[in-house]
Amino acid sequence: MLRVGRGKAFNKVLRVPGDKSISHRAVMLGAIADGTTRIENFLPGDDCHHTIECFQRLGVKIEREGATTLTVHGKGWKGLREPDQCLDVGNSGTTIRLLLGILAGSPFFSTVYGDASIARRPMARVVEPLRRMGARIDGRAGGRFAPLAVRGGELKGIEYHSPVASAQVKSCLLLAGLRAEGWTKVKEPHPSRDHTERMLKAFGAELSLGEGAVSVRGGQSLAGCHVRVPGDISSAAFLFAAALLVPGSRVTVRDVGINPTRTGILDVFRSMGAEVTVTPTDQWCGEPVGDVTVAGGPLRGVEVGGDLIPRLIDEIPVLAVVATQAEGRTVIRDAAELKVKESNRIATVAEELRKMGAQVDETSDGLIIEGPTSLQGALLDSHGDHRIGMAMAVAGLASEGEVRVKGAEAISVSFPNFAEILKELE
Ligand SMILES: O=C(O)C1=C[C@@H](OP(=O)(O)O)[C@@H](O)[C@H](O)C1
């Protein structure tokens, strides 16, 4: 049980663990590349450990030096072999969907499964286009849900217009496209995070980008490289929110990823009235890195939707918490994807915030929050969802009386030292 009391004004300079999306991709691209890939500042979270284990089961040698440095000894796609056990992705949607793209183009049989949350998450969004490429995939409910079985083999490139803006769908198809005959083109309704595109280039692949689409030519091989993983802005977002929830506070997070496809939360906090300063410092493996400072002040409600949503999709739970302290109404729309994350985040955010006395309404594709309301201490539940657990813990900093979060162990999926850092802010 995680317990959080009201915060006192703080002024801190902190770091957060490595980016989850980039850590997964570094292991995966390293595994199918020729040569060694050294990864520094890897996220030592449960989701990324599942990615490592899946590739070890596929025969890839991965050496660990301490918690955050790895060497992946890739032998190209031909270095992957038929696993003699099922591949367990745990709680990780990114692992299962990107892995399916790799397995679809691998000439052997494999099965993938995960925890109860993974078994509820939609897989047709990748299974259906992979089948169009020629992959043979079966699974529960005709392949709409895990567990899934894949008999990989020869693929042909397709042009795919994804109905959802999803980096997992896009990345899955680009990875399969590397093994397909001809070109694979993916177009999406709004731009999603582009870490796969940036990392593929760093591994020597040629991509064609333009008109909201990305294309890859099949048959290219990748060359192992050195990846330094930026701090995860999705983890930093909880610390930025903490600074906004505790009056008079300021936080700087150093060496955090500031890829524009991920910084929507900074734009929104700024439009709510927060002081946000971004100082770019470097590029690591094609990813911009910088120091970000956030300081509070009077906050006002905002409207969030459209292209912004994929740029802050994982930050919406904590944005909702901040919105309870803003003057006026906050409307979050176009975010139906939240229903198919680790939990139904529209329902779980509303349910938990209401326990604290917040005024929150669920809509079919988002949330409406009226503020400011004074939050009360309560016994809250993570619903097994790391982002809900952290959002509710941070809400405790702004509440009268203690917040207790059940199921806080889920937080180790993406931010293993969250509780220690939060303790410094109480
Ligand atoms: O590609 C990725 O690393 C991710 C993409 C997003 O999911 P979708 O692709 O389902 O939008 C995001 O919510 C998830 O945390 C990580």
Ligand SMILES: C=C(OP(=O)(O)O)C(=O)O
């Ligand atoms: C949705 C998330 O991750 P995944 O889809 O990889 O489970 C997340 O980290 O908030």
